[in-house]
Amino acid sequence: MNFYGWLNDRLAKTKESGLYRTLRTMNTAPSPEMYVDGQKYIVFSSNNYLGLANDSRLILAAEKALHEFGVGSSGSRLTTGNTQWHQKLEKRFADFKQTESALLFSSGYLANIGVLTSLPEKGDVIFSDQLNHASIIDGCRLSQADTVIYNHVDMEDLEKKLKETNSSRRRFIVTDGVFSMDGTIAPLDKIMSLAQRYHAFVIVDDAHATGVLGENGRGTSEFFHVFPDVVISALSKAVGTEGGVVSGSKVFIDFLRNHARTFIFQTALSPSICAASYTALEIIEHSKEKRQQLLIKAKRIKTSLQEMGYTVKGDHTPIIPVLIGDAHKAVLFAKRLQEKGIYAPAIRPPTVPIGESRIRLTVTADHSLKEIDYLLHAFKLIGKELNMIK
Numbered sequence: 001m002n003f004y005g006w007l008n009d010r011l012a013k014t015k016e017s018g019l020y021r022t023l024r025t026m027n028t029a030p031s032p033e034m035y036v037d038g039q040k041y042i043v044f045s046s047n048n049y050l051g052l053a054n055d056s057r058l059i060l061a062a063e064k065a066l067h068e069f070g071v072g073s074s075g076s077r078l079t080t081g082n083t084q085w086h087q088k089l090e091k092r093f094a095d096f097k098q099t100e101s102a103l104l105f106s107s108g109y110l111a112n113i114g115v116l117t118s119l120p121e122k123g124d125v126i127f128s129d130q131l132n133h134a135s136i137i138d139g140c141r142l143s144q145a146d147t148v149i150y151n152h153v154d155m156e157d158l159e160k161k162l163k164e165t166n167s168s169r170r171r172f173i174v175t176d177g178v179f180s181m182d183g184t185i186a187p188l189d190k191i192m193s194l195a196q197r198y199h200a201f202v203i204v205d206d207a208h209a210t211g212v213l214g215e216n217g218r219g220t221s222e223f224f225h226v227f228p229d230v231v232i233s234a235l236s237k238a239v240g241t242e243g244g245v246v247s248g249s250k251v252f253i254d255f256l257r258n259h260a261r262t263f264i265f266q267t268a269l270s271p272s273i274c275a276a277s278y279t280a281l282e283i284i285e286h287s288k289e290k291r292q293q294l295l296i297k298a299k300r301i302k303t304s305l306q307e308m309g310y311t312v313k314g315d316h317t318p319i320i321p322v323l324i325g326d327a328h329k330a331v332l333f334a335k336r337l338q339e340k341g342i343y344a345p346a347i348r349p350p351t352v353p354i355g356e357s358r359i360r361l362t363v364t365a366d367h368s369l370k371e372i373d374y375l376l377h378a379f380k381l382i383g384k385e386l387n388m389i390k
């Protein structure tokens with residue numbers, strides 16, 4: 001078979017299984033109400049939890065840095081790409097996460113890859129939650145260490161697997177803080193106790209928790225009042241900008257700066273993005289009320305959907321996954337929502353297991369009660385139409 005024949009064949013299979021993906025074009029800045037492909041929608045799928053992605057204070061900070069430092073950073077941090085804004089942000093982030101030090105990467109994805117390919121070495125074992133984010137999975141695959149997968153937030157299974165491995169090996173437990181597709185909060189207090197008992201190090205990916213969980217938005221560690229060895233944050237979610245940050249002890253960050261390939265061989269983020277992120281952290285620490293509002297709105301959606309008869313996964317986070325099951329049905333459901341002016345795409349395999357396709361709703365602090373009630377009404381109508389609820 002020729003090259004194009006083979007690719008077309010593969011794509012035809014993707015389409016048959018209901019897993020074909022296409023891009024949609026956003027015609028407006030992130031907000032609860034957006035134009036998508038020229039049509040107005042209420043968006044319930046954004047990670048912009050605190051509404052900061054389009055905040056005028058962040059835009060102003062970025063603009064000032066743009067005029068001073070230009071658009072591109074022009075080099076890696078270790079050559080010509082490092083500016084005061086990169087350093088100021090790292091220092092500010094370490095303060096925010098209450099760690100000694102922090103290191104900036106170009107994305108959360110690359111931060112995970114950087115940590116998992118440099119810290120665990122050959123002969124070490126990584127214990128990874130079954131539902132960890134793709135970037136953790138890829139990090140484990142690229143690592144020289146062995147990976148043992150434990151059942152989702154199943155502490156008995158984790159302990160059993162820790163027991164089964166030789167205690168002379170260095171061991172790392174890696175977990176999402178808030179699981180991106182299920183909205184579960186990792187039981188970090190229990191993970192920390194197990195880590196202590198079995199002499200393991202703990203790595204937490206706090207992408208969806210940073211800015212959202214804990215009194216000051218410091219994330220899962222603040223939520224549980226524990227201090228994991230390594231915390232990785234994405235700035236692309238509640239912080240509203242871009243980049244990944246690893247926080248931890250001074251010596252660990254020094255190690256990463258010297259060994260993480262995705263840090264060493266990547267062009268530094270634009271200084272303007274760092275300036276905007278810096279401003280975002282200042283705002284986040286003083287957004288207690290907004291965080292409370294956010295979680296109250298999430299709860300309202302979740303309990304209302306459950307009362308209607310839907311199966312909703314997850315803990316108390318702004319991620320509200322509504323189980324549909326079959327991939328085709330989930331796509332149909334998303335289409336019906338779109339016809340009603342609601343944007344919340346279906347999540348299908350391989351992002352989630354087969355048979356667990358879902359509408360993954362997220363809510364932000366900026367959604368109005370009117371918008372939320374409109375969403376709930378739509379779920380009621382569509383659920384009845386598709387014979388999913390009574």
Ligand SMILES: *Cc1c(COP(=O)(O)O)cnc(C)c1O
Nearest residue numbers: 107108109133135180207234236
């Ligand atoms: C979004 C996300 C990432 C990737 O972060 P980016 O900055 O988008 O690369 C990593 N881990 C989790 C859990 C995420 O949700």
